[in-house]
Amino acid sequence: MENTPLARKLGAFVALSGTELAVLETLHKRRRTFVAGRDLFHQGQSGQAAYVLASGWAVSYKILQDGQRQIVDFQIPGDFLGLRSVLLHMSDHSIEPITDIEVTEVLATDLLDVFARTPRLATAVLWAASRDEAMVVEHLVNIGRRNAAERTAHFLLELGARLSLVGMGSKAGFACPLTQYLLGDALGLSSVHVNRVLRKLREKEMVTFRNGFVAFDSHNRLTEFAEFDPTYLDQVGPLLM
Known part of the structure; x- marks a missing residue:
């Protein structure tokens, strides 16, 4: 259990004991798969469960009245899917798998039981939710105040830091x-603009995105x-022993 993405992610904030890891394991009882x-x-859907993403990538997004889509964020292994929607009883966004994914279904009663048995896990989940909120704030700054090249670079660096936390990325x-x-x-850009920006960053020998791999040159x-300060991601090692 220590090596699951969720345990690695929460373990960055709380040094999880064997007992806490065993309790966390109880959230992984109902495994499901979904196709891309x-x-x-x-x-707008109500009554759905939350999920923990075990493998694969997903995207959360909102659809505007004119049919346009705004992506809120991408989810990677270790992330909760729809946690806020369970607590608020209605989803304010949609989630779609980008790749085939494996998840574990988590009911509100499951979470309440875990929180009652191990309050430190509740603290760790609160940290994870707060970290997600901090990322949304940073994305607003990204779109509102950074130019296209800066926001693309910042976003790729953020993804790299998030993946590194769960053992799926590095500074390479x-x-x-x-x-x-x-x-x-x-990023609020057209795909053509994204292509130009990525080419510019590649030509400056800073990052290359090719064949499904982001290489930090x-x-x-x-x-x-990008003036990337990862403080908002709070990846400083366990704070609660």
Whole structure:
């Protein structure tokens, strides 16, 4: 259990004991798989469960009245899917698998039981939710105040840091199934503009996104270019022993 993405993610905040890991394991009782392109749940849907993403990638998004889509974020292994929707009893967004995914279904009663048995796990989940909120704030800054190249670089650095936390990335790079269309919807850019920006960053020998892999040609230079400060991700090691 120590090596599951969720345990690795929560373990960055709380040094999980054997007992807490065993309790966390109880959230993984109901495993399900979903194919790419078919929504787990829809905006406005009520009564659905939450999920923990075990493998694969998903995207959360909102559809506007004119049919346009705004991507809120991408979900990677270790992330909760629809946690807020369970607590609020209605989903304010949709979630779609980008790749085939495996998840574990989590009911509100499951969470309440875990929180009652191990309050430190409740603290860790609160940290994870707060971290997700901090990322949404940073995405607003990204779209509102950074130019296209800066916001693309910042977003790729953030993805790399998130994946590194769960053992799926490093400062060298990470496997990435995102298309330029998906990146465009997340960054407020057209796919053509994304293509130009990626070419510019590649020509400056900072990052190369090719054949499903993001390679940081110079992680330090890209970080400086994007003014990327990972403090908001709070990946500093366990704070609660």
